[in-house]
Amino acid sequence: MTPIESAERALRRSAVxxxxxxxxxxxxxxxALVFTPxxxxxxxxxxxxxxxxxxxxVAFLAFGIVGxxxxxxxxxxxxxADLFAASSAEVGMVFTTEVLITGPIWGKTIWGTWWTWDARxxxxxxxxxxxxxxxxxxxxxxxxxxxxxxxxxxxxxxxLLVPFIHVSVYLFRTLHPLPVVLKPGRxxxxxxxxxxxxxxxxxxxxxxxxxxxxxxxxxxxxxxxAHADAERADA
Amino acid sequence: MVELxxxxxxxxxxxxxxxxxSRTAFVSALVxxxxxxxxxxxxxxxxxxxxxxxxxxxxxxxFTFAAMLGLNRAFxxxxxxxALDGLLLSPASRTAIYLGKVLANLVFVGxxxxxxxxxxxxxxxxxxxxxxxxxxxxxxxATLGFVAVGTLMSSMAVNTRLAELMLPVLLLPFLVPPVTxxxxxxxxxxxxxxxxxxxxxxxxLVGYDIIFVAACILFFESTIEx
Numbered sequence: 001m002t003p004i005e006s007a008e009r010a011l012r013r014s015a016v017x018x019x020x021x022x023x024x025x026x027x028x029x030x031x032a033l034v035f036t037p038x039x040x041x042x043x044x045x046x047x048x049x050x051x052x053x054x055x056x057x058v059a060f061l062a063f064g065i066v067g068x069x070x071x072x073x074x075x076x077x078x079x080x081a082d083l084f085a086a087s088s089a090e091v092g093m094v095f096t097t098e099v100l101i102t103g104p105i106w107g108k109t110i111w112g113t114w115w116t117w118d119a120r121x122x123x124x125x126x127x128x129x130x131x132x133x134x135x136x137x138x139x140x141x142x143x144x145x146x147x148x149x150x151x152x153x154x155x156x157x158x159x160l161l162v163p164f165i166h167v168s169v170y171l172f173r174t175l176h177p178l179p180v181v182l183k184p185g186r187x188x189x190x191x192x193x194x195x196x197x198x199x200x201x202x203x204x205x206x207x208x209x210x211x212x213x214x215x216x217x218x219x220x221x222x223x224x225x226a227h228a229d230a231e232r233a234d235a
Numbered sequence: 236m237v238e239l240x241x242x243x244x245x246x247x248x249x250x251x252x253x254x255x256x257s258r259t260a261f262v263s264a265l266v267x268x269x270x271x272x273x274x275x276x277x278x279x280x281x282x283x284x285x286x287x288x289x290x291x292x293x294x295x296x297x298f299t300f301a302a303m304l305g306l307n308r309a310f311x312x313x314x315x316x317x318a319l320d321g322l323l324l325s326p327a328s329r330t331a332i333y334l335g336k337v338l339a340n341l342v343f344v345g346x347x348x349x350x351x352x353x354x355x356x357x358x359x360x361x362x363x364x365x366x367x368x369x370x371x372x373x374x375x376x377a378t379l380g381f382v383a384v385g386t387l388m389s390s391m392a393v394n395t396r397l398a399e400l401m402l403p404v405l406l407l408p409f410l411v412p413p414v415t416x417x418x419x420x421x422x423x424x425x426x427x428x429x430x431x432x433x434x435x436x437x438x439x440l441v442g443y444d445i446i447f448v449a450a451c452i453l454f455f456e457s458t459i460e461x
Contacts, residue, residue: 074454074457126408126411129407129408130408132404133404133405133408136401136404137391137395137401137404137405140395140396140397140401141394141395141396142396146394149457149458149460150391150394150458152457153387153391153454153457153458154391154405156450156454157384157387157409157447157450157451157454158408160446160447160450161408161409161411161412164411164412164439164442164443164446165408165411165412167412167439168411168412168415168416168439171419171435171436171439172415172419
């Protein structure tokens with residue numbers, strides 16, 4: 001099988017998985033809205049939890065994958081690791097944006113404000129900025145080898161940076177305590193909500209995996225086509 | 236090790252000498268710094284907010300901007316006439332080149348800071364002298380952190396399409412930990428709090444320096460190899 005054919009096949013297969021995870025996602029939502037009790041204090045507003053929290057998990061997972069595949073790239077110089085890191089960053093960017101959109105919607109209803117410099121919120125915002133920098137850097141370098149090396153370095157440094165930002169924003173917050181009403185406590189979730197949440201986490205992870213696979217197949221296809229074109233031009 | 240530092244020193248000396256002969260970047264950075272400090276004076280209502288409350292933030296934003304100007308030209312300089320190729324062809328190791336560049340940038344940014352600090356004390360009527368010792372320590376630690384990361388980012392940014400615009404996009408997220416710590420420590424120093432109160436921030440600053448200086452030395456090679 002030629003690289004083009006194998007990439008096209010991966011593209012089709014991952015598309016099927018995207019459809020499957022979208023159906024499961026709809027299922028999770030039916031369960032969350034119809035079969036899971038509304039939260040006592042927050043009411044229906046709490047339902048956004050089942051998008052917000054899994055998206056945040058996926059956002060950090062995607063970023064972790066960028067860090068790990070960047071190290072793999074620098075060690076092995078395998079262009080596939082670079083394409084995989086780039087795909088993960090791009091898909092992760094979408095989920096991070098989703099966290100930053102659903103967060104304020106929830107926050108406005110419950111905390112009474114669209115935005116607050118809460119530690120976790122600030123951390124997610126900077127994660128978003130680092131991912132954005134990563135993608136902007138990629139788009140600004142043309143030569144593929146150089147692009148791969150640059151973005152791998154940025155990917156690793158970004159992964160190192162996240163714990164430091166985490167410590168800074170927590171130190172910042174503990175020294176300037178916010179009113180406690182702004183932050184709902186972490187209630188031990190009652191059983192039915194927990195099941196819904198776990199389903200949501202699994203579905204989002206599957207959805208992310210399918211999108212990542214699809215994006216990676218697309219990157220491989222673009223690459224394979226470019227190679228084929230170059231070879232034809234040589235001949 | 237000694238050889239490495241000797242080569243790094245030679246590279247730094249070359250950059251500092253170049254700057255000393257022309258002085259264009261240094262003078263523009265100084266004028267820029269003085270202007271930023273002066274303009275910040277109009278960003279507050281003097282009857283409502285005391286200068287002391289805003290001073291630490293103003294100081295560090297000014298330093299960050301000034302450093303950005305210096306860092307942008309660190310590798311821009313080598314780009315002219317493809318001077319970087321000459322440097323790479325010489326027997327100097329990649330680590331020596333990186334350390335040399337960091338050293339030159341430290342001299343540049345440090346000199347700007349040394350002149351900006353008294354100016355800042357004058358403009359905002361901040362008692363810098365009584366806390367000068369700890370202040371110098373904090374400035375040195377924070378500057379080392381962001382110059383180390385900034386030098387690496389600058390070596391990548393000069394080869395991109397947007398060069399000057401790219402550096403702030405890459406670098407600013409990395410300045411959050413050192414600049415936040417520096418601002419917090421500075422605020423406590425100006426407020427006359429004991430130095431022991433800033434322990435957690437100081438540890439963060441030192442930890443950042445150690446991790447990122449080491450990581451940047453390690454990864455610099457990957458940004459210039461051909």
